[in-house]
Amino acid sequence: MGxxxxxxxxxxxIPLWKELGTxxxxxxxxxxxxxALEQLTGGKRPGDSCPYCGAASFRLDHVDMHGxxxxxxxxxxxxxxxxxxxHDLMNKPRGKAxxxxx
Ligand SMILES: [Zn+2]
Numbered sequence: 567m568g569x570x571x572x573x574x575x576x577x578x579x580i581p582l583w584k585e586l587g588t589x590x591x592x593x594x595x596x597x598x599x600x601x602a603l604e605q606l607t608g609g610k611r612p613g614d615s616c617p618y619c620g621a622a623s624f625r626l627d628h629v630d631m632h633g634x635x636x637x638x639x640x641x642x643x644x645x646x647x648x649x650x651x652x653h654d655l656m657n658k659p660r661g662k663a664x665x666x667x668x
Pocket of ligand 1: 616620621640641642646647
């Protein structure tokens with residue numbers, strides 16, 4: 567019994583061993599938090615941050631022009647703003663931007 571008792575005392579002095587003892591409780595608490603968050607988002611990933619109102623509800627609405635134009639909309643009822651991104655006009659030298667800008 568003396569050797570086992572010494573071994574238990576030695577384990578109790580190791581910080582990681584103490585932490586392992588609290589792991590099941592902490593894992594259960596985290597599982598409950600994840601379940602609550604999943605319920606809040608309806609199982610969907612939150613949208614990007616809206617550049618207008620800051621809500622995590624900025625989502626891709628549609629893509630057209632063979633993927634060259636994207637329209638993003640804020641699904642927050644109070645905001646509802648949208649943003650258009652034109653990939654065909656990006657990264658081109660000035661003066662060669664087509665019908666936009668000039
Ligand atoms: Zn917004």
